[in-house]
Amino acid sequence: MSSAVAKQVSPKTLRKVIVAAAIGNFVEWFDFAVYGFLATTIAQQFFPSGNAGAALLKTFAVFAVAFAFRPLGGIFFGMLGDRIGRKRTLAMTILLMAGATTLIGILPTYAAIGVMAPILLSLIRCAQGFSAGGEYAGACAYLMEHAPNDKRAWYGSFLPVSTFSAFAAAAVVAYALEASLSAEAMASWGWRLPFLIAAPLGLVGLYLRNRLDETPAFQAVTQEHAVAHSPLKETLRNHGAAICCLGAFVSLTALSFYMFTTYFATYLQVAGGLSRATALLVSLIALIFAAALCPLAGLYSDRVGRRATVMTACALLIVAVYPSFLMASSGGFAASIVGVMLLASGAVLCGVVTAALLSETFPTRTRYTASAITYNMAYTIFGGTAPLVATWLITTTGSNLSPAFYLIAVALLALAGGLALPETSRISLSAVPTPEKTAAGVSVT
Numbered sequence: 001m002s003s004a005v006a007k008q009v010s011p012k013t014l015r016k017v018i019v020a021a022a023i024g025n026f027v028e029w030f031d032f033a034v035y036g037f038l039a040t041t042i043a044q045q046f047f048p049s050g051n052a053g054a055a056l057l058k059t060f061a062v063f064a065v066a067f068a069f070r071p072l073g074g075i076f077f078g079m080l081g082d083r084i085g086r087k088r089t090l091a092m093t094i095l096l097m098a099g100a101t102t103l104i105g106i107l108p109t110y111a112a113i114g115v116m117a118p119i120l121l122s123l124i125r126c127a128q129g130f131s132a133g134g135e136y137a138g139a140c141a142y143l144m145e146h147a148p149n150d151k152r153a154w155y156g157s158f159l160p161v162s163t164f165s166a167f168a169a170a171a172v173v174a175y176a177l178e179a180s181l182s183a184e185a186m187a188s189w190g191w192r193l194p195f196l197i198a199a200p201l202g203l204v205g206l207y208l209r210n211r212l213d214e215t216p217a218f219q220a221v222t223q224e225h226a227v228a229h230s231p232l233k234e235t236l237r238n239h240g241a242a243i244c245c246l247g248a249f250v251s252l253t254a255l256s257f258y259m260f261t262t263y264f265a266t267y268l269q270v271a272g273g274l275s276r277a278t279a280l281l282v283s284l285i286a287l288i289f290a291a292a293l294c295p296l297a298g299l300y301s302d303r304v305g306r307r308a309t310v311m312t313a314c315a316l317l318i319v320a321v322y323p324s325f326l327m328a329s330s331g332g333f334a335a336s337i338v339g340v341m342l343l344a345s346g347a348v349l350c351g352v353v354t355a356a357l358l359s360e361t362f363p364t365r366t367r368y369t370a371s372a373i374t375y376n377m378a379y380t381i382f383g384g385t386a387p388l389v390a391t392w393l394i395t396t397t398g399s400n401l402s403p404a405f406y407l408i409a410v411a412l413l414a415l416a417g418g419l420a421l422p423e424t425s426r427i428s429l430s431a432v433p434t435p436e437k438t439a440a441g442v443s444v445t
Contacts, residue, residue: 249350
């Protein structure tokens with residue numbers, strides 16, 4: 001596909017593509033965030049009473065199960081997307097994801113059906129993780145393959161916008177329910193409402209995705225009869241080096257994202273002594289700030305290039321993470337906000353450039369498969385374990401600042417991996433070279 005083909009997509013169509021791609025991502029992260037915010041209530045509903053700590057631990061164990069299925073979903077939907085197209089595959093992921101989330105909202109509790117309740121909850125979470133594995137990489141490919149070559153990061157930045165907005169919306173919905181409902185009403189039916197929201201959102205997303213065409217890049221591959229017959233085999237054979245290098249950088253994206261969105265609310269309470277409501281208010285302000293910052297980060301990446309953005313993101317996190325944790329542990333409201341925003345700035349830059357690199361690093365034939373494997377493996381290993389590792393480091397070392405040094409170490413690894421990738425900010429997506437050509441010294445133009 002030439003650059004001219006990409007530029008034939010009208011701004012009106014691009015806006016529809018952004019909404020269609022972002023809405024599935026919103027549903028995915030809204031569900032993950034709501035499950036975390038309502039963990040204590042879910043524990044009471046699905047696990048035997050008597051030991052609140054054990055019930056909560058089991059609730060988070062079920063939460064973690066979804067991460068284990070993300071790489072499997074990434075491989076399955078990635079291969080499907082490279083064989084039948086992005087549009088049809090993304091229709092499947094949003095249908096499965098929204099359907100599974102809605103099922104949680106109508107699931108009988110432990111009091112009603114006994115041990116089958118947590119079993120069914122675990123199975124539904126597996127389905128959610130499986131569908132989520134194919135969602136983000138596919139949404140990135142779908143959006144990037146429509147976008148002009150010189151504005152991909154800016155258009156792609158609206159996917160991270162939907163991610164941060166989903167966390168913010170989940171926080172607002174959860175606390176609006178807790179503030180407006182009695183404890184009895186919340187335990188009886190109130191906790192179900194956020195999960196039921198997924199049904200109409202999923203139907204809207206499915207409708208929007210079905211109304212749009214396949215991407216120009218995949219259409220070109222189809223017309224040339226160049227669709228990969230074994231995308232997984234081809235990915236592993238030709239793109240192992242690129243997966244490792246990009247995966248190293250995406251590890252920092254995953255770690256900084258979960259440190260900022262999931263762990264910091266707990267850190268503000270444990271290390272900073274803030275109340276739960278105040279800590280979540282600080283996190284909400286930072287999430288809104290992050291969502292607003294994403295398009296600016298996209299403009300920056302398109303202007304200076306991907307390698308310069310990688311260096312900026314890694315340097316910003318290395319420099320800012322220690323004062324960020326220091327201010328967050330001070331106990332001051334204003335200092336905590338500044339501290340979280342420092343960490344958010346680096347996480348936003350990482351997230352925005354990752355959205356572009358996931359599509360630019362791999363050729364159209366195997367783009368969905370390769371990017372899904374890279375993204376989900378990094379998020380499973382470094383994202384899903386972030387709160388656990390941070391808590392373990394503090395407990396082991398006795399220092400509330402020890403997670404900052406962990407993030408610095410991963411940032412150095414990410415810098416090495418990111419800089420091993422070629423510059424891809426203005427290439428045609430159908431002209432991305434294989435890792436072998438890149439290693440042989442073929443320039444990317």
